[in-house]
Amino acid sequence: MSSGAERKLGESIARELYRDPDYIDDPVLVEYVQGLWQTLLAAGRARGDVTPELGERFAWTVLLGKDRTINAFALPGGWLGLHLGLVAITANRDELASVLAHELSHVTQRHISRLVTQQNRASPLVMAAMILGALAASKNAQAGQAVIAGSQALAQQSQLNFSRDMEREADRIGLGILTQAGFEPQGFVTMFEKLQQAARLNDTGTFPYLRTHPMNTERAAEMQSRQQLAGRAPVAPTFEHAMAAGRARVLSNPGVDGLRALMAEGDSPGLAAQPRPRQAGALYAAALAASKLRDAPAASRLLTRLHALVAQDAPAQRLARLLEAEVAVxxxxxxxxxxxxxAEPSRRPELLLAAQARQLTGKAADSVDRLQTWVSTQPRDAAAWQALAAAYAARGQPLRAVRAEAEAQVAHLDYQAALDRFKAAQDMVRKGTAGGDHIEASIIDTRTRQVELLLREQAVER
Structure with a gap:
């Protein structure tokens, strides 16, 4: 399979993942994961694992899912999926980076392409349905089997699991990328131990990662001997990672009882005896859980304790301040x-949160310039386009608002929905309700033709 064909197959799968109710674009967690991911990508390029061709053709995008199961998966074309359940169980950034490095290696070594090529008699549409069915089965076995059977690919689904040789290769190359990127290789070992323990417990479904990534004692032993790390102490967690993991616990669909348990953990008598990063993670999760439960006094009290605890750590201070602003919104x-x-936010979480806050104060239009600047360099940011649409509407620029809505759909690869919005914008111009914005009308005409071409290409691929 060519890299271009693999990219298109990956996009067809990613399009469905964007529509999945479990997909989540949480600015704080996306930024944290992207920080690790981009560092690993840079290391992969420096080592030559990410070739110039793959670097240009593939998406290299991580999609988060608010699912409590322990799972991460590489998809065709450089797309990766990461469940918040996996983020939540990692003790430090090096463990999380080890999983991302392993998945990155599956992509750079073209393992997914090799597996898909084995199904060379299947159409791209059937292959995409087969992969989506396998992902659905990781969350709901019956639903997953229904999707797979509907694609007439039930007998082939098991062939999508990585072979043990592929796993060992991804371990070896992933470890090289991890260390090149400056992460502690011990993170690979401790993450292995967690997965191996899950394998010994006869995976009850909480660890679907183990089904597509065969785990065995030989792989774990090889990783230990390769690094000779058996006698080294575990990597110390940072405040920032502990708070990110705490956020993942709250956002991974724990239910009301789960939120109450997380909130109670912040007031646990034994919490003070825990390491300070562990305390910060628990207090962060408790404050966010209290906000989700609409317990404003508890959220305020827990935030006060969190601020005092992380006062000397700048990244943690920022996360605490962002959380306090989120609670206020x-x-x-x-x-x-x-x-x-x-006042002039330059980072995505602050930018989007400020846009929400300005909407509440009736000053949404004040966000236009900042959001315009952002999307000019980040055109795939659907949330920013949606915020810009609201800001344009508040400013009395309906044509630009509709175009921004269309661009948000393009960012999520939903070209039909985007075309519908672009057509609606063209109707506004014809009816004279666009406010005489001729430059914007010209842009809309161009973008309409471009999206129509993308839709025709999709039809040919099927």
Whole structure:
């Protein structure tokens, strides 16, 4: 399979994942994971694992899923999926980076392409349905089997699991990328131990990662002997990672009882005896859980303790301040949220949170310039396009608002929905309700033709 064909197959799968109710674009966690991912990609390029051709053709995008199961998966064309359940169980950034490095290696070694090529009699549509069925089965066996059977690929699904040789190769290359990127190789070993322990417990479904990534004692022993790390102490967690993992626990669909348990952990008598990063993670999760449960006094009290604990750690201070602003937005106190954020936000979490806060204060139009600048360099940011649409509407620029809505759909690869919005914008121009914005009308005409071409290409692929 050519790299271009693999990219298109990956896009057809990613398009469905964007529509999945479990897909989550959480700016804080996306930024944290992207920080690790981009560092690993840079190391892969430096080592020559990510070739110039793959670097240009593949998406290299990580999609998060708010699922409690322990799973991560590489898809055709450089797309990766990562469940928040896996983020939540990692003790430090090096463990999480080890999983990302392993999945990155599956992509660079073209393992997915090799597996898909084995099904060379199947059409791209059937192959995409087969992979989506395998992913659905990781969350719901019956639903997954229904999708697979519907694609007439039930007998082939097991062939999508990586072979043990592929796993060993991804271990070896992933470890090289991990260390080149400056992460501690011990993270690979401790993550192995967690997965191996799960394998010994006869995986009850919580660890679907083990089904597509065969785990055995030989792989774990090989990793230990390769690094000779048996006598080294575990990598110490950072405040930032502990808080990111705490956020993942709250956002991974724990239910009301789960939120109450996380909130209670913040007031646990034994928490003070835990390492300080562990305390920070628990307090962060408890404050966010309290906000989700609409317990404003508890959220405020827990945030005060969190701020005191992380006062000397700049990255953790930022996360605590962002959380406080998020809680203020949840309480519809836009002015309070804006007072906690930078006046000129340059990072995505602050930018999007400030846009929400300005909507609450009736000043959504004030976000236009900042969001325009952002999407000019980040055109695949659907959330930013949606925020810009709201800001344009508040400014009285309906044509630009509709175009921004269309661009948000393009960012999620939903070209039909995007075309519908572009057509609606063209109708506004014809009816004279666009406010005489001729430059924007010209842009919309061009983008309409481009999206129509993408839709025709999709039809040919099927």
């Amino acid at each position: 949840a309480q519809r106190d836009g002015a309070r949220a804006l007072s906690l954020l930078d």
